[in-house]
Amino acid sequence: MKILLANPRGFCAGVNMAIETLETSLSLFGSPLYVYHEIVHNRPIVERFRAKGVVFVDDISEVPNGGTVLYSAHGVSPRIREHSRDRNLRAIDATCPLVTKVHMEAVKFAKEGYTIVLIGHEGHDEVLGTMGEAPDCMVLVEDEKDVDALQLPAGVKLAFLTQTTLSVDEANVVIAALRRKFPQIVGPNKDDICYATQNRQEAVRELVPEVDVVLVLGSQNSSNSQRLAEIARTLGKRSYLVDRVSELQEDWFRPSDTVLVTAGASAPEDHVQDCVEFLRTKFGATLENRVVREEHVSFPLPKELRVLVRK
CATH class of the missing domain: 3.40.1010.20 (4-hydroxy-3-methylbut-2-enyl diphosphate reductase, catalytic domain)
Structure with missing residues (x-):
């Protein structure tokens, strides 16, 4: 063999940053420490942090008032950030910067009056966070069949974005189907897939x-x-x-x-x-x-942690 x-x-750099953020937060604040959704989608890592006193929650109301919560690498919607502020939580944002880029693109397109087609997997944490940036003007498609079923007004201003972790080939198939059906559709200046x-x-x-x-x-x-x-x-x-x-x-x-x-x-x-x-x-x-290819990308800790670490 x-x-x-x-x-x-x-x-990847985003996962390294998210894990380092959680480890640093544990050393600074101790446990219990709360994470909204899994810090990254990996069972052994989640199990390891649970053993250290990290509590993973799927509802921000599960975090005690005034507690410390980390947002996972997959990002969260503005509604979650608002709920955190309302409950006086110390929020530490471990969102991957490449996911943040997609959120910013969604906000930009929405402000410019576009209907946004997000290519992604329904229910995925990243998709939930991205759609939360512009819920009234965003629709989700997973494949060509979803594109075929899409009914939008003629001449609508249309843009597409993609979940960062898709198959490049599959995403390109869906993008091509969107371009055939809606020739006016525009996309981000740079590919969203990380x-x-x-x-x-x-x-x-x-x-x-x-x-x-x-x-x-x-x-x-x-x-x-x-x-x-x-x-x-x-x-x-x-x-x-x-x-x-x-x-x-x-x-x-x-x-x-x-x-x-x-x-x-x-x-x-x-x-x-x-x-x-x-x-x-x-x-x-x-x-x-x-x-096949070398990687030399790294992301810094969230700014709210960098200030504390320097002290």
């Missing part, structure tokens, strides 16, 4: 022709991790999405397989290495690192 270890993989999502997808596409099976580290509720597994399946390869080594099954692999190992943008590296070690131990696998 041979393992191709994809680079880039795993944590650099890390695109880079990890690019690595899978480039390396998958050389392999028999693809192993993706990431949680089932992680959109970008799901996309990696889907891309591999679309390209005809066996593909498995797991959180940790204990989920691996030996009969997924043949001794002669070449296995591509990668990880979604919220999956920790220690679980990647555990899976590599499993394949080495069970199948005598050799390891080859493959770098």
Whole structure:
């Protein structure tokens, strides 16, 4: 067996920032510390922080008056921020700057009188936050069928935005369908799909022709991790999405397989290495690192924390 270890993989700059924000907040304020939604969509990370006294909530009313709450990397709507202020919460914003960019685009288009078509997955935390920026003038589509069913007034000013963690290929299909149906539609000046999502997808596409099976580290509720597994399946390869080594099954692999190992943008590296070690131990696998693209992006801690850390 041979393992191709994809680079880039795993944590993106937004996830690194969100996790560092939560760790720093714990050291400054102690527990219990509240996070609105999961800090990132990764089960082992959420479990690790729960063990340290972090409480993850899906309703801001679950945070005691005057308490400390972190907004997750996926962002929140203005309504949540308003509720936090009303209840005198200390709010620390760990929203990924690339998600904030989409929120700002939504506000800009809404002020200019556009109806906004958001391409994304219904119910995803990021989608809920983005739609909250302009709920009266935004509609959600997931695929071409949704575009076909879209009924809008003739000549309406129309713009589109995308969830940051989509498959680039799938998003382009939906954008093309929107452009065919609504030739007047405009988009953001720069692609909304984040650099890390695109880079990890690019690595899978480039390396998958050389392999028999693809192993993706990431949680089932992680959109970008799901996309990696889907891309591999679309390209005809066996593909498995797991959180940790204990989920691996030996009969997924043949001794002669070449296995591509990668990880979604919220999956920790220690679980990647555990899976590599499993394949080495069970199948005598050799390891080859493959770098498709280098990443050198980093985001600072939220300003409300940077001030406290400097003190």
